[in-house]
Amino acid sequence: MHVTILGSGTGIPSVERCSAGYLLETAKINYLIDCGTGVLRQLEKNRTSFSNLDAIFITHTHSDHIGDLTALVHACRLPDLPRTKPLHIYGPGDFIEFFTTIVQPVAKPPTSFPFFVEVAPHEWQRDGLKIKTCNTVHSDRMKSIAYRFENNAKSVVFSGDCDVDDEIIDLAVKTDLFICDCSTLAAGKIPGHLSAKEVGEIAQQAQVKHLVPSHFYPIEGPDSLRAEECAIHYKGTITLAQDFLKITV
Amino acid sequence: MAETTAQVPSSTTSEKQAISAKAMERSKELKAKRDEINKSQENRGVDFNRVVENNPKTSDFPNSTKVKISRELSSLMEEKNSPKKPDYQVDDKAVERNTFKKPESVEAKTESTSDPFFQRLASLQTEEKPTAQDNLRGRIQLTPTTRNIDVVG
Ligand SMILES: [Zn+2]
Numbered sequence: 264m265h266v267t268i269l270g271s272g273t274g275i276p277s278v279e280r281c282s283a284g285y286l287l288e289t290a291k292i293n294y295l296i297d298c299g300t301g302v303l304r305q306l307e308k309n310r311t312s313f314s315n316l317d318a319i320f321i322t323h324t325h326s327d328h329i330g331d332l333t334a335l336v337h338a339c340r341l342p343d344l345p346r347t348k349p350l351h352i353y354g355p356g357d358f359i360e361f362f363t364t365i366v367q368p369v370a371k372p373p374t375s376f377p378f379f380v381e382v383a384p385h386e387w388q389r390d391g392l393k394i395k396t397c398n399t400v401h402s403d404r405m406k407s408i409a410y411r412f413e414n415n416a417k418s419v420v421f422s423g424d425c426d427v428d429d430e431i432i433d434l435a436v437k438t439d440l441f442i443c444d445c446s447t448l449a450a451g452k453i454p455g456h457l458s459a460k461e462v463g464e465i466a467q468q469a470q471v472k473h474l475v476p477s478h479f480y481p482i483e484g485p486d487s488l489r490a491e492e493c494a495i496h497y498k499g500t501i502t503l504a505q506d507f508l509k510i511t512v
Numbered sequence: 513m514a515e516t517t518a519q520v521p522s523s524t525t526s527e528k529q530a531i532s533a534k535a536m537e538r539s540k541e542l543k544a545k546r547d548e549i550n551k552s553q554e555n556r557g558v559d560f561n562r563v564v565e566n567n568p569k570t571s572d573f574p575n576s577t578k579v580k581i582s583r584e585l586s587s588l589m590e591e592k593n594s595p596k597k598p599d600y601q602v603d604d605k606a607v608e609r610n611t612f613k614k615p616e617s618v619e620a621k622t623e624s625t626s627d628p629f630f631q632r633l634a635s636l637q638t639e640e641k642p643t644a645q646d647n648l649r650g651r652i653q654l655t656p657t658t659r660n661i662d663v664v665g
């Protein structure tokens with residue numbers, strides 16, 4: 264599996280970091296995990312057009328994770344779009360309500376190819392991959408989930424936005440790649456998000472093989488401070504997220 | 513990649529207790545609040561093909577743009593069929609540069625009182641309450657009334 268970080272940022276507009284978005288590719292599929300503001304253009308820059316996506320996996324409906332979703336659905340109605348394969352969009356338990364009340368009035372779903380909006384099950388299989396989800400602790404206004412993708416005995420976990428919780432540790436257990444909310448340092452901890460210290464503790468406890476802290480709020484000082492704080496608690500490999508960083512597992 | 517250690521030692525009991533009781537407590541409170549709200553919402557699945565099947569296919573785009581868009585799309589698809597060439601400078605060294613180079617022994621150095629950098633790391637590890645300086649460094653500037661996780665996601 265190949266992961267391309269399309270957006271390592273948050274809802275705070277930034278030149279360096281696009282809002283949340285990750286591309287997961289195998290020889291067969293193109294999956295998009297989250298679709299924050301700017302991600303659609305990042306996809307085009309990466310030459311992986313929205314029209315080639317097989318499925319989109321939304322962690323929760325904060326704008327930095329769904330900001331470009333209406334734009335993407337709108338683009339799917341382009342006349343003569345050379346696409347016949349279905350597009351599935353998965354999200355947390357309140358996602359259907361979100362889609363029908365927020366997205367659909369602005370962007371009508373496409374009719375020229377099969378299009379599905381679904382609540383992500385706890386566990387299912389598609390395209391030969393096993394996909395698991397867990398609830399995360401993030402917001403009291405909406406549901407939020409994390410995703411684990413398994414293919415050929417390798418796995419990648421995307422935490423979405425989350426706080427300390429047993430469920431994310433269980434989902435991330437022994438994963439080959441853990442892309443994790445690392446919003447701040449411990450000193451600037453924001454409830455509902457993980458600090459670098461907590462990311463390190465969770466990754467160590469879950470015995471993650473490769474940790475990629477992402478979802479960076481601006482901090483005072485270089486981002487390398489995050490890796491340093493994680494490394495106090497986590498003994499494995501840490502690679503800080505950056506837009507267009509590519510990692511293969 | 514400079515460092516490819518895939519071996520992670522299994523966590524010890526003390527490490528399992530490392531996530532502070534306070535953090536877990538706070539997490540439980542958030543979780544309870546969230547679950548209360550979630551109770552009212554049920555999971556549903558909708559096949560939008562059925563919902564929108566009568567909508568005209570191209571109604572969102574003016575007819576005058578149709579030809580131009582089609583032409584651009586076909587050139588886009590030609591690109592798709594050729595090997596992928598990202599529209600940005602591919603940075604082959606990005607992973608290596610962003611992978612944390614660990615000091616030879618973090619533990620040994622954190623015990624040293626001579627290096628302010630490792631003193632600071634050690635204090636981050638042990639102090640539950642951040643120092644004024646930590647606050648200045650780590651906290652983003654949001655006014656108290658807007659310092660809410662739902663403001664910025
Ligand atoms: Zn976010």
Ligand SMILES: [Zn+2]
Pocket residue numbers: 323325401424664665
């Ligand atoms: Zn969020």
